[in-house]
Amino acid sequence: MTDTLDPIVLNVLYAAMGGVMTLIFMWLGCKIFNHLVCFDISDELGKGNLAVGLMVVGIFIGVGIAMGLVIGLGLN
Numbered sequence: 001m002t003d004t005l006d007p008i009v010l011n012v013l014y015a016a017m018g019g020v021m022t023l024i025f026m027w028l029g030c031k032i033f034n035h036l037v038c039f040d041i042s043d044e045l046g047k048g049n050l051a052v053g054l055m056v057v058g059i060f061i062g063v064g065i066a067m068g069l070v071i072g073l074g075l076n
Helices: 007-036 041-046 050-075
Strands: none
Touching: 007 041, 007 050, 041 050
């Protein structure tokens, strides 16, 4: 099947699937971490807790880098 598709279309398809997978894993990582800590992340963000916001940003960056490496190395 991949022999009949144009490589540009195939790369766009890989990028779109990788983007969706990354968003799913970021959501899942935040949900799992929310169950591990003794406070509610959304409540703390609503109160303006900067430390929790930075923690969530760190989670998103870490998961994004990991998924980018997995997807990028999977294409080679």
